[in-house]
Amino acid sequence: MVRNQAHGRADELGPRLKAYEGRSAAVAGTGRDPVNAPMIRHWCEAMGDANPAYTGPDAIAPPTMLQAWTMGGLSGHTGRTEALDELLALLDAAGCTAVVATDCEQEYLRPLRPGDEVTFDAVIESVSERKTTKLGTGYFVTTRMDVRVGPELAGTHRFRILKYAPAHRPARPVAARPEVTRPEATRARRPRPVVNRDNAGFWEGAARHQLLIQRCTGCGTLRHPWLPGCNACGCPEWDTVEASGEGTVYSYVVMHHPPFPAFDPPYAVGLIQLAEGVRMVSNVVGVPYDEVRIGLPVRVEFQHYEEEGAGAAGDDPVVLPVFRVTGGEAGRGE
Template sequence: MARERAAGVPGGPEAGPADPFHRRLAAFEGSAAAIGGRGKDPVNAPMIRHWCEAVGDANPAYTGPDAIAPPTMLQAWTMGGLSGHGDRTSAYDELLALLDGAGYTSVVATDCEQEYRRPLRPGDTVAFDAVIESVSPRKTTRLGTGHFVTTRMDVRVDGELAGTHRFRILKYAPAARPDGRARSAERPASGARPRASRPRPVVNRDNQGFWDGVRDRKLLIQRCTGCSGLRFPWLPGCHACGSPAWDTVEASGAATVFSYVVMHHPPFPAFDPPYAVALVELAEGVRMVSNITGVPYDKVRISLPVQLEFLTVDDGLVLPVFRGSEA
């Protein structure tokens, strides 16, 4: 059996014996977080090759007719992608909501542990279950005070345990800054939370033209002058023919929802969850990620027609968003 551990934020001493709130949290221990999950793809050579190239691992054990998958890829075979697996239970969400309600609204991943029982080989199909393994008593760290939540995923092939993945987060209330204020957004005496500043996009020489267009209320799409292919997001060269030459076309603004996700957690001061974030397909054929406005988050659907509009967030920020209609 092999084991790998990645360490993160250490926990401080316990704040005392278990209190009634911790007993409520501990009641979730042993609850299923996912049941009957199955990997969306079998273990396969292309994913192994991409992984090895990304991390620079040239071990010959990962190539050839007798190849095995790198053990550290264990979690990669269980990921559900944008559409998820449909095997997740409500217990984990209920636990996080209980912590949020008690003021432990910040979250950080602290560490993971993996145990390897048998190698995975191309062609293997993995199955998995996950459980809430433990919720710690209240602890104080450099970040703040909160509770460590550990989930354990058991990964199997043909009923045989192939490995175990433990993932630990800290749900915490941020510690005070040196000036005595909380590190998160402060509430004024009235109890109203001030609006945090919306995050700014990263603008560089490759996408400057796009943001210049947004400033002028135009959604510009790059067009390769070598093969006439459209591309988004903006790139310094054509991914189809390799030409560095390009011009732009202005999008009509008509689009449909190709895929979407409703953001519930984690809460962020500049946003009001729940809200919908969508991958929209423009009439011109390219896709982009944006917010959906004009309809409640639970009315957003795949293939919903939407129309481009420009949202003025503040004096320094304009964003392209897409408005839908319930009709």
């Protein structure tokens, strides 16, 4: 939760930062490469997006690739001005040395096609008042990038970061790890899944220990995550199939930060390739986090998270699918 900094402390830096609003962050930048089919293919393979609109002679680029065509790589952006560097240097000098990306917004006005040469301009759109968050105290900085092909505006990309001075917290001794010294009932409340009309069936299945996958009744394509319509043929009608639960680790990350009270980092989060062909993000358990590897065989299991007072609050226990390593690697860890 973000709140304003205490009224008793004047924000002397704020007016200096506000002076950067409206200043250019990049002028007449150019994309490193034209929009091209190989990058589109790599993107679609990584995302598991088989939409036919992104292949063939009339292909367009996935709209969400908008920012990808403007990235400067290790050599940096072309057209970058000094204004953004000066702003960030001011924040660093004030102790706001940490940074976290908070969100982005994109607007698509024109499809991008292979061969299009992308140019862009960027502006420092806004700098917030000083804010205090759980991470620390700092400022939200929003930049807006206008992406063009020739004189035509193709889309806009707003990117927001928090530059902050990290809050100082005492290190938690190993003996205080939740699973070692505290009963489950006293742990911090685990965030509950966001359930809506599009994905409610998935969570209802999880409560019954069923791993359900959507299936388009028009073309038979399986899909995950759950969507209101088929991204292959556009059909809005669907049913479900129960997955076998077998899969492999397609990719993974090890989470070290932030240390949220309901979790106990480090832990492994995997992108699981199910036997049915769809991919799902979940925790990988059964081996130490540093032994998780791409290609490990896994099988789904369902973990219940009972919380003190859940019944009184009208909440059912949280049931989450996780994936346990099977075969020769299993049994060496958790």
